[in-house]
Amino acid sequence: xxxxxxxxxxxxxxxxxxxxxxxxxxxxxxxxxxxxxxxxxxxxxxxxxxxxxxxxxxxxxxxxxxxxxxxxxxxxxxxxxxxxxxxxxxxxxxxxxxxxxxxxxxxxxxxxxxxxxxxxxxxxxxxxxxxxxxxxxxxxxxxxxxxxxxxxxxxxxxxxxxxxxxxxxxxxxxxxxxxxxxxxxxxxxxxxxxxxxxxxxxxxxxxxxxxxxxxxxxxxxxxxxxxxxxxxxxxxxxxxxxxxxxxxxxxxxxxxxxxxxxxxxxxxxxxxxxxxxxxxxxxxxxxxxxxxxxxxxxxxxxxxxxxxxxxxxxxxxxxxxxxxxxxxxxxxxxx
Numbered sequence: 001x002x003x004x005x006x007x008x009x010x011x012x013x014x015x016x017x018x019x020x021x022x023x024x025x026x027x028x029x030x031x032x033x034x035x036x037x038x039x040x041x042x043x044x045x046x047x048x049x050x051x052x053x054x055x056x057x058x059x060x061x062x063x064x065x066x067x068x069x070x071x072x073x074x075x076x077x078x079x080x081x082x083x084x085x086x087x088x089x090x091x092x093x094x095x096x097x098x099x100x101x102x103x104x105x106x107x108x109x110x111x112x113x114x115x116x117x118x119x120x121x122x123x124x125x126x127x128x129x130x131x132x133x134x135x136x137x138x139x140x141x142x143x144x145x146x147x148x149x150x151x152x153x154x155x156x157x158x159x160x161x162x163x164x165x166x167x168x169x170x171x172x173x174x175x176x177x178x179x180x181x182x183x184x185x186x187x188x189x190x191x192x193x194x195x196x197x198x199x200x201x202x203x204x205x206x207x208x209x210x211x212x213x214x215x216x217x218x219x220x221x222x223x224x225x226x227x228x229x230x231x232x233x234x235x236x237x238x239x240x241x242x243x244x245x246x247x248x249x250x251x252x253x254x255x256x257x258x259x260x261x262x263x264x265x266x267x268x269x270x271x272x273x274x275x276x277x278x279x280x281x282x283x284x285x286x287x288x289x290x291x292x293x294x295x296x297x298x299x300x301x302x303x304x305x306x307x308x309x310x311x312x313x314x315x316x317x318x319x320x321x322x323x324x325x326x327x328x329x330x331x332x333x334x335x
Contacts, residue, residue: 009066010305012312015067019046020266021062021070025055025083027271029075031104032140033126035196039140049271052086054291056093058269061301063095071100073121075271078107084114091119098122102165106142108150120159122221124192125151127164129173130183138172155187162253163190170212177217178224185248191250192238193217209217214252221250267312285311 010018018295028043029036050058059070070090075085091099101115102124109117127147129135135144154162164184168174177193184191195214218241221227227241227250238251268276275289285308287301294300 010062010309012309015311016209016264016307016312017066017155018265018267018312020071021059021067022071022073022266022268023054023055023059023253024073024269024271025050025077025086026075026080027077029104030079030106031076031142033104033128033142033167034138034140035169049263050269050273050288052082053270054273054288055086056089057291057296057298058273058287058301059090060093061305062095064298065302066095066304068097069098069100070093071102076104077101077108080104080112083117087120088118095116100124102126103140103141103150104142105147105150105154109146109153112150112154112159116159122161122163123154123159124165125154125164126166127151127180127183128166128168129176130179131173131268133177136174142288145316151187151189155189158241161190163192165192167194167196168212168217169196169210172210174212174217174220177220181221181225181243181248181250182251185243185246188247190240190251192253194253203209214254219253225250264312275308277308283311283313293330 013017018220032041046101050137062070067264071086072083072090073178074080086101087101090096098121099119100122103122103126105125105127108123108125112123125147128138130144135142135147151162151164164175164180166173166180168177181191183189192216195212196210218227226243230240230242230249238253240251242248242249243267264278268279269287270276273286273291274284275287277283277285286306287304290304
């Protein structure tokens with residue numbers, strides 16, 4: 001432990017308390033989802049990404065500065081060697097009340113029970129379609145049956161909650177939203193629908209033409225389900241609704257149609273060690289340089305994090321009708 005005074009809060013210049021850190025432990029993935037990356041991706045050389053020890057050290061700094069929720073993301077985090085051991089170590093850090101993870105589901109059939117035992121409390125699993133042919137089209141390399149098996153194993157593994165995430169594209173999978181909710185309800189899961197975010201250039205579709213806003217998804221769902229607004233917040237941007245007569249919730253993440261920046265409580269650590277202060281802006285601090293130039297110096301690292309709060313932007317400015325200003329793909333951002 002360092003002798004740096006422990007702060008109870010990280011506060012940005014707009015008065016928002018930052019209590020949530022999303023950590024990408026790899027930019028690599030065994031899928032190539034059409035909204036996330038180009039088909040022929042060039043991944044970071046391994047020497048350019050943070051080591052597992054560096055990730056743990058940075059997470060420790062954040063927890064000593066008041067961050068209580070850490071989400072492990074990728075790419076697909078479970079393709080990185082040592083991911084399970086890293087999560088065990090992060091879960092043991094004092095101050096971590098919520099250790100959660102986002103996954104594409106490909107490795108869960110083998111790893112779900114170990115993740116639960118390691119202290120991962122909740123898990124989000126990407127599932128954009130229940131059609132195996134369309135699943136192959138959207139993921140380019142994925143096997144739906146393997147992901148469904150992973151969801152089933154995860155459901156038995158003792159997580160506090162499992163949530164499905166579905167990115168909805170017009171004329172691709174928008175017709176499946178009711179079936180996806182029914183799938184979640186039948187298994188006692190939650191589900192969030194996500195408007196596609198214009199990060200990085202994609203070659204498979206026109207984002208403006210594929211845009212399907214949250215209010216249209218709600219209209220589609222209300223033909224089959226009764227949705228009741230609930231005040232639940234898990235530190236994320238979803239607006240939640242309870243599916244009447246069930247224990248399942250439906251969330252809507254709407255970066256275009258319902259900007260959620262005013263309550264933003266999160267920052268992101270990319271796999272290459274950039275502290276990204278906003279999903280939709282390039283404001284960042286190179287924490288990899290800080291830890292490598294000052295090995296083991298917790299005081300300097302904490303001060304860099306504190307100073308970074310002063311450049312956190314007020315909001316993003318996504319425009320689905322323009323070429324992306326943000327050139328990094330979602331896999332390089334960490335979700």
